[in-house]
Amino acid sequence: MKTIAHGPAFMVDEKGYYGRFGGAYIPEILHRNVKQLSDAFAHYVDDRDFNHELDILLSDYVGRPSPLYRAARLSERYGAEIYLKREDLNHTGAHKINNAIGSVLLARRMDKKHIIAETGAGQHGVATATVCALMGMDCTVFMGATDVMRQQPNVQRMQMLGARVVAVESGNKTLKDATNEAIRYWCCHPDSFYVIGSTVGPDPYPRMVAHFQSVISREMKAQLLEHTGREFPDAVVACVGGGSNAAGAFYHFIDNQDVRLIAAEAAGMGVDTDMTAATISVGTEGIIHGARTMVMQTPDGQIVEPYSISAGLDYPGIGPLHAHLADCGREEVVAITDREALDAAMLLTRTEGIIPALESAHALAALERIRFESGQTIVVNLSGRGDKDMHTYLSNLPSDFGR
Ligand SMILES: Cc1ncc(COP(=O)(O)O)c(C=O)c1O
Numbered sequence: 001m002k003t004i005a006h007g008p009a010f011m012v013d014e015k016g017y018y019g020r021f022g023g024a025y026i027p028e029i030l031h032r033n034v035k036q037l038s039d040a041f042a043h044y045v046d047d048r049d050f051n052h053e054l055d056i057l058l059s060d061y062v063g064r065p066s067p068l069y070r071a072a073r074l075s076e077r078y079g080a081e082i083y084l085k086r087e088d089l090n091h092t093g094a095h096k097i098n099n100a101i102g103s104v105l106l107a108r109r110m111d112k113k114h115i116i117a118e119t120g121a122g123q124h125g126v127a128t129a130t131v132c133a134l135m136g137m138d139c140t141v142f143m144g145a146t147d148v149m150r151q152q153p154n155v156q157r158m159q160m161l162g163a164r165v166v167a168v169e170s171g172n173k174t175l176k177d178a179t180n181e182a183i184r185y186w187c188c189h190p191d192s193f194y195v196i197g198s199t200v201g202p203d204p205y206p207r208m209v210a211h212f213q214s215v216i217s218r219e220m221k222a223q224l225l226e227h228t229g230r231e232f233p234d235a236v237v238a239c240v241g242g243g244s245n246a247a248g249a250f251y252h253f254i255d256n257q258d259v260r261l262i263a264a265e266a267a268g269m270g271v272d273t274d275m276t277a278a279t280i281s282v283g284t285e286g287i288i289h290g291a292r293t294m295v296m297q298t299p300d301g302q303i304v305e306p307y308s309i310s311a312g313l314d315y316p317g318i319g320p321l322h323a324h325l326a327d328c329g330r331e332e333v334v335a336i337t338d339r340e341a342l343d344a345a346m347l348l349t350r351t352e353g354i355i356p357a358l359e360s361a362h363a364l365a366a367l368e369r370i371r372f373e374s375g376q377t378i379v380v381n382l383s384g385r386g387d388k389d390m391h392t393y394l395s396n397l398p399s400d401f402g403r
Helices: 028-044 048-062 072-078 096-109 123-135 145-150 152-160 175-188 205-213 215-228 244-253 320-327 338-352 358-369 387-395
Strands: 068-070 081-086 114-119 138-144 164-168 193-195 235-239 260-268 284-288 291-295 331-337 377-382
Touching (some): 028 096, 048 096, 072 338, 081 215, 096 114, 096 205, 096 244, 123 152, 138 145, 145 164, 235 244, 244 377, 320 331, 338 387
Parallel strands (some): 114 193
Antiparallel strands (some): 068 081
16 A cells, blocks of 8 residues: 555555545535645645644643643552543643644635534534634534534534534434535535544545644653653543544554554444444444445445434544554444443542543543553543533433432
């Protein structure tokens, strides 16, 4: 396979394929846009001025590096050294801003004036609306009507930031439907710049988003060295919706086979029910939103509506990078139910005083499932904070709450 730079070295080829997953399956009308984006990314990815501007914004505006925190009480519980990579402490409360800043900076270099985005949990929408406010760009965010209801605080934040939020009423009104609508709008308005919020979509998006998120594992390496004297942990755990926080957390460890990469996907009510979003566990190969990947679909190729309590993981596809890593056994996949995620969120809240995003709670729940040797170093990527999920948490309180 001929590889190109800016994907973990052995993995992505010049057409954006990770093994047999990826590529760019797009309508004719978008060819020019996608080509321009590929060219611009190739040009700026190593550009000194571009990276200088990006680095300053990541440090002074986002607050990076995000801390790597040794969770003492969790470590005691699991008999391992548990570290949390605190992406929840970033400005806007999640990892999504890492990609939003890089992408909107690129859009500005390409002289684009109007940014569009899809969002599930609202974190990518808020991050994009934030960067657009910062850079004086127009912003339209597509969001499924179900998610508009369950992530109200983020809808209000986007509106306050000046973005137009379009509630999408098709399908089951979640992330897939928001993405469909964003792509439809993009086809009719090819001058707009589509900031995709995860490692999904046609090439170059998966490798571009992974690149902008790779700052997470770049920092982890330096921070681990400081904390433990070793750059490499024994395992990294992250939740996967489309796969961007996991891509960022795994990126600089992919080539080191001694580091276990553990992806937590959303089982919803269980992988053996029809209310699940565990795409890698139950999906088959197909095409969704411009890429060949694992898809939840019927035998004749109709998308199966996903379900998860977590809006950010409620998606019937997965980034091609993860489809490939799982396919070749490099990435271990655990499917976490709603109940397990809620319990893990409560555990973190009561043992460490940190309320995680529901998405991140899936990664924390994986600690109950995976076997590791005593004393091993495990990093959990805490992709976001739980403010947006307070309503869901409060409606699902355990019976002993308040005691
Ligand atoms: C806090 C948080 N974590 C994780 C995700 C899942 O996205 P990804 O798999 O791209 O990291 C989302 C998506 O909205 C999110 O808001």
